[in-house]
Amino acid sequence: MAVAETAAPTPAAPAPASDAVPTVIADNVNIIYKVTAGSGGKGTAATAFRRILKRQDRPTIREVHAVKNVTFTAHKGDAIGLIGRNGSGKSTLLRAIAGLLPPASGAIYTGGQPSLLGVNAAMMNDLTGDRNVVLGCLAMGMTPEEIDKRYDEIVEFSGIGDFIDLPMSTYSSGMSARLKFAIASAKTHDILLVDEALATGDAEFRVRSEQKIKDLRDQAGTVFLVSHSLDVVLDTCNRAIWLDKGVLRMDGDVKEVVDAYNQEATGKR
Numbered sequence: 001m002a003v004a005e006t007a008a009p010t011p012a013a014p015a016p017a018s019d020a021v022p023t024v025i026a027d028n029v030n031i032i033y034k035v036t037a038g039s040g041g042k043g044t045a046a047t048a049f050r051r052i053l054k055r056q057d058r059p060t061i062r063e064v065h066a067v068k069n070v071t072f073t074a075h076k077g078d079a080i081g082l083i084g085r086n087g088s089g090k091s092t093l094l095r096a097i098a099g100l101l102p103p104a105s106g107a108i109y110t111g112g113q114p115s116l117l118g119v120n121a122a123m124m125n126d127l128t129g130d131r132n133v134v135l136g137c138l139a140m141g142m143t144p145e146e147i148d149k150r151y152d153e154i155v156e157f158s159g160i161g162d163f164i165d166l167p168m169s170t171y172s173s174g175m176s177a178r179l180k181f182a183i184a185s186a187k188t189h190d191i192l193l194v195d196e197a198l199a200t201g202d203a204e205f206r207v208r209s210e211q212k213i214k215d216l217r218d219q220a221g222t223v224f225l226v227s228h229s230l231d232v233v234l235d236t237c238n239r240a241i242w243l244d245k246g247v248l249r250m251d252g253d254v255k256e257v258v259d260a261y262n263q264e265a266t267g268k269r
């Protein structure tokens with residue numbers, strides 16, 4: 001059972017408009033990773049054999065309780081910044097909303113298809129940017145006609161220029177993040193989950209991506225954004241959720257939450 005570990009601002013969910021449509025409901029979600037600890041090596045047959053020879057015990061399983069009793073409701077048109085210190089459970093919660101990590105207890109209900117856009121989202125590195133645009137769009141369920149229509153816009157937005165005809169293995173990490181973001185944002189997503197993708201672009205691209213996220217919000221989607229840049233969160237989101245060691249510390253208006261988070265960070269120095 002998780003308990004907020006420090007005296008904290010009370011979690012206060014923002015009051016939604018009466019006609020607000022819920023898109024994501026997290027109900028008392030707990031996520032626990034199980035990791036082997038103290039095995040003195042990787043879990044291979046060779047290490048198991050060595051363990052038998054040395055008459056050692058099996059490696060113990062350690063649990064990492066990454067998200068603790070988190071409850072919130074997101075609505076259409078919300079852009080929610082997930083903030084918190086390193087290891088506070090932001091990416092874990094995002095992956096759980098995407099359906100990639102099952103909660104140990106509690107549940108996440110989504111109305112619509114969540115799409116996770118991470119900088120590490122799989123792309124085919126040996127293929128050209130051009131082929132990856134087509135592949136990525138097909139994977140998002142777009143028809144070849146739709147891809148034809150949106151292709152120029154995607155390449156334009158990515159700002160990749162002539163590199164579009166070269167294999168993605170020749171791109172810098174910022175360039176491939178830009179292309180991924182351009183592909184992902186070519187479609188209107190019900191629920192778009194963005195994990196630090198904006199951090200890798202340059203300042204000019206960041207401004208354009210932030211505008212794109214605002215457009216997605218206006219198209220009545222829901223956006224979750226994990227970012228260490230509080231400025232990006234303030235500029236892009238209307239709401240923020242502050243996670244602290246897996247516990248939801250505060251949920252509310254973006255400015256209020258970021259202020260409280262900053263206050264604690266400076267108070268602790």
Ligand SMILES: Nc1ncnc2c1ncn2[C@@H]1O[C@H](COP(=O)(O)OP(=O)(O)OP(=O)(O)O)[C@@H](O)[C@H]1O
Pocket residue numbers: 033034035064065066084085086087088089090091092093
């Ligand atoms: N695959 C994994 N196996 C075991 N433990 C993990 C795994 N991924 C994350 N954790 C642990 O879960 C906790 C939350 O990690 P998570 O990556 O969700 O935090 P975060 O807030 O996104 O961190 P950061 O800001 O550093 O990216 C941490 O204690 C981390 O060590």
